[in-house]
Amino acid sequence: MSDEDDFDLNDLDDKELVEQIQDDLYDGLDSEVTEGTEILLARGWDANDVLGEALVGGMKIVGIDFRDGILFVPEVLKCAGAMKGGMKILRPILAESAEDTSLGKFVIGTVKGDIHDIGKNLVGMMCEGAGFEVIDLGINNPVENYLEAVDTHEPVIVGMSALLTTTMPYMGVVVEEMEKRGMRKDVHIMCGGA
Incomplete structure (x- = not known):
């Protein structure tokens, strides 16, 4: 400059x-x-x-x-x-x-096999600004990380992010496992990526 x-x-x-x-x-x-x-x-x-x-x-x-x-x-x-x-x-x-005005907890992470986090971080910041308590799991998360976070934090929303088309199907693995364990009925799922 x-x-x-x-x-x-x-x-x-x-x-x-x-x-x-x-x-x-x-x-x-x-x-x-x-x-x-x-x-x-x-x-x-x-x-x-x-x-x-x-x-x-x-x-x-x-x-x-x-x-x-x-x-x-x-x-x-x-x-x-x-x-x-x-x-x-x-x-x-x-x-x-x-x-004073929390909308609840929002768990977000990038799925297993994916290390890209720009979108995830932006969504987390915006949700935090909107009034959610954001629990950021980071990158490369296996299904167990999401299940543990749901058990521990009892979020209203679970967000999954994937940039790579090869890792996007893993979001379905997480949702299926949550359904098998009866967790899905109490949690909204948000999926995003490129």
Whole structure:
């Protein structure tokens, strides 16, 4: 960035700042996204509004450009990393406000054989922002991890993610095993991926 491009985010009005955060997120600029998030909160913005308008709004633009072949996985990873900068600031605030209005527990993980977690992480962040207590199982989860999480946490939703077409059928294995054990009737299942 040249000196000509350098400006103070505090000088922007709210609309301009949201657009700048989205631009910075698109460019993968972690510290700028963090700073913009802090400024909006200091101006009295609700954490859910910052999440929805600035961060998720920016990731929607990223998603469209990824779909259209303008961005590729490395760029999307950089954008997701920048979003994490803003989420570090928002997460404690969202968790605090969710204690009184929790929608329940949401278990999410990437299925066995798959190590891709961008989508899973984004869904987890958005669900956390919406008021769920998110239990993230991470990547490469065998069916046993999901069953144990359902027993331990009693979630209202279990989310499974897979990017690879070769690992997508494993979601069915998890659902079948939950049905065999009588767990399925009390839990909503959400599956996603590329």
